[in-house]
Amino acid sequence: MDTYESELRLFSMWMKNRGMTKATQHAYLCDTRSFLHSIYPASLDEVGKVEMMGYLSQARERGAGDESRNRKLSSIRTFYKSLVEMDRLHLNPAAVIAKSKQEKNRIPVYLEEDQLEALFEPMEGKYAARNMAILCLMAYAGLRVGEIHRLNRQDLTQDGSLHVLGKGRKWRIIPLPDILHVHMRQALEERIEPNKSKEEAFFVSQFGRRLSIRMIQAIAEEMFAKLKQKNPDLHAKKLSSHKLRHSFATMQIRSGTDIRTLQELLGHSSIETTQIYTHVDNKQLKHAMNNISGKIPGLRHRDVREEMPT
CATH class of the missing domain: 1.10.443.10 (Intergrase catalytic core)
Known part of the structure; x- marks a missing residue:
């Protein structure tokens, strides 16, 4: 992995100059090192969309969900973005890879x-x-x-x-x-x-x-x-x-x-x-649905409770 140490040092310096928190820097570096391990010993300017998609697919096979997969992609994008801005690379192939669609409106866990x-x-x-x-x-x-x-x-x-x-x-x-x-x-x-x-x-x-x-x-x-x-x-x-x-x-x-x-x-x-x-x-939600209970055809003048299954 010594092959990429120079680029990782530049990435770390770039993140510090951007004012990223230590937690963010640590997370991005961990994901990036994992990606670099998967492409070793290829040169970064030889790596393209196919190699990145292969790494993300492997992460899926190991159990990574949409959120985890997108986080890894974000780390790789940021890594390549830093090297482009530092004139080490000319292109960011991760920029054209689409994020996974995540499940929306998932009900969060909370305490009453x-x-x-x-x-x-x-x-x-x-x-x-x-x-x-x-x-x-x-x-x-x-x-x-x-x-x-x-x-x-x-x-x-x-x-x-x-x-x-x-x-x-x-x-x-x-x-x-x-x-x-x-x-x-x-x-x-x-x-x-x-x-x-x-x-x-x-x-x-x-x-x-x-x-x-x-x-x-x-x-x-x-x-x-x-x-x-x-x-x-x-x-x-x-x-x-x-x-x-x-x-x-x-x-x-x-x-x-x-x-x-x-x-x-x-x-x-x-x-x-x-x-x-x-x-x-x-x-x-129950209150909202009860607002229309009296408007359902065939139930307006009957006691529904008597006909509810037991």
Whole structure:
């Protein structure tokens, strides 16, 4: 793989100069290395659409779905784009490969409001204030794990607004509810003293460093495990920190928040991404269908319940 190390270094430098997050850089490099392994030892200027389609087909055979396949294609496109911009290549053959059509309006997994309340009940221990604030930001402000990881002390203003650095390095402002502002202030008061004097991370680990993404996920996983012990019905449900973001969006839709406002709160670049949450509430669908029950021919003057199969 030493054959491509020069190009990979250029790609890494290009991504850093574009301001991509470390997580994005890592993901793109992993996918790109996997692709380069599949074409080794061919020269990059000899590789075309056929070789790329072959790699993506192999990924399919190994179980990659539409989302995973499209992510790999995006990584390859970006890799070649960087080399074109750096004058190492003249063409980007990945640019002409179409993305797979993904399943739309897939119903996201989320927790009901009473389940969320139960999730927070056992919150205790030395880091309770910190962990409470973290989970509240996911469940009641819709933040992503990476956004919580990147939060700095100055991102919380005196009036309770939270400045969030989201995907694509785009900032958004979330006016926190008073009670959530109180949780955030308490977490700040009990914040562990960082090892480095210049460390501005809002959430700090027990070792005095910025709380890692994996540790934030682990905090959520521990609470989910406790929740499942009390709610056997949730055992089959795949819960993760991102499901709390889904729960926030679901609550907003049920409360009557319009789709454009929810898009801003979630930091979605496309409203299509936000629209999946308009399909999650079966109660609203049932209510809508009941509106026409009296208009169905032949049933208007009869008691349907008496003729329902048992």
